[in-house]
Amino acid sequence: MFQGTQKLIKTFLMVFFLFFSLFYLHATDISTHHQAKTIRVSYNLLSVSQDNDGNGIKTEYEYSLLQKLRLYTGWKYEYVGDNGDTSMENKLTLLQEGKIDLIAGVSKTPEREKIFNYSNQSVANKFTIITVKEGNYHFSTEDYTQWNNIIVGCLTDSPFIQSFDTYAQMHHFSYTLKYYSSQQALSEALQNGQINCTLSSNLKTLHNEWIIDKLHGEPLFIVTKKENKTLAQELDQGLDQLFKTEPKLKSDLHTQYYDNTPMQVYFTREEQTFIETCQKEGIVFSAIINPDMKPYSYLNEGKMIGSNVDICQLIFKKAGLQFAISDISTPEEYIHLVDSKTQDVILDFMFDYAHAESYGYYECNPYYSDSISSIHLKKKQINDIKTIAIPNTLKSLALFA
DSSP states (O other), X not given: XXXXXXXXXXXXXXXXXXXXXXHHHHHHHHHHHOOOOEEEEEOXXXXXXXXXXXXXXXXXXXXXXXXXXXXXXXXXXXXXXXXXXXXXXXXXXXXXXXXXXXXXXXXXXXXXXXXXXXXXXXXEEEEEEEEEETTOOSSBTTBGGGGXXXXXXXXXXXXXXXXXXXXXXXXXXXXXXXXXXXXXXHHXXXXXXXXXXXXXXXSSOOSSEEEEEEEEEEEEEEEEETTOXXXXXXXXXXXXXXXXXXXXXXXXXXXXXXXXXXXXXXXXXXXXHHHHHHHHHTOEEEEEOOTEETTTEEEETTEEESHHHHHHHHHHHHHTOEEEEOOOOSHHXXXXXXXXXXXXXXXXXXXXXXXXXXXXXXXXXXXXXXXXXXXXXXXXXXXXXXXXXXXXXXXXXXHHO
């Protein structure tokens, strides 16, 4: 057994070093035959966690995007930093003067389009958001009469005021604006009760805040000088290849850097009333989960445990509702209960709206996703396969088929 293990390790090391050597040769070949073009990029070097001024995208998002992009353009970056208070208009002036080569995260306007080249594809999506202090149920989109005389905080020269004014007129409420010089000062004013809500971009990290509404949305782009057509062409080709390879990149980066899931869930007044009624009356909802999906969900000493069970328990806690998970022991029992349509909640239903509707359930957004692979002999055509072998943990899926 030891000799077999040694042989396996040697084989792995040989493959690893072969791959490393090929990668090294490839990188050497690129550096030898292609002189990397240096691109001067506007970049805030003050702090990697510095929030933006509402006009562009945050430092980490921008940096990660540019690093992904250079894999397809071969560019080398020279980061032209600022002290954190350079406005978007000043950055665009630097671009126009030829002191930098490109800026990421720029909104499109007719005036700017006359001066700059915009990338063919957007690199982020920006929304105007209204936030309140976490736990504040007073301001609800179900009743705008409570919004009269609301005190709204925003950054100086905020680009979101016009869209909010339209929003206020549409819903017939009055407001007072208070201006702040930094995102930190704005957040502190909300937490200290100096203002009722903030007006800002979704491209920021929330601190003890709830998003109660989203207003105007627009895409953000990378811009270059109008005269620099070669750079613009390289940019578009690079972005095209990047997004073909990683079509979910914008969504993934947004989740990575702006995952604004609050510690406390924001409920509407109707939802909050329902939760309070259930708590007062001691209502317990029945729930089932497949006991045949170890380590995700399985029965152990008469109790349902597993990673998905833990996730669901956290969801129950955040919802403020009581659930009782049935201690069924076989996939057949699980299928029987699903077919009976007697359970209040199925905790691991496949993400398929039509399938859920046919069983009489509403489907929530998925909380967990995984992939299932199939392996077959090369000589065997997939259409000729008559018998399928599956692991025990997937038996219940076969029962659904």
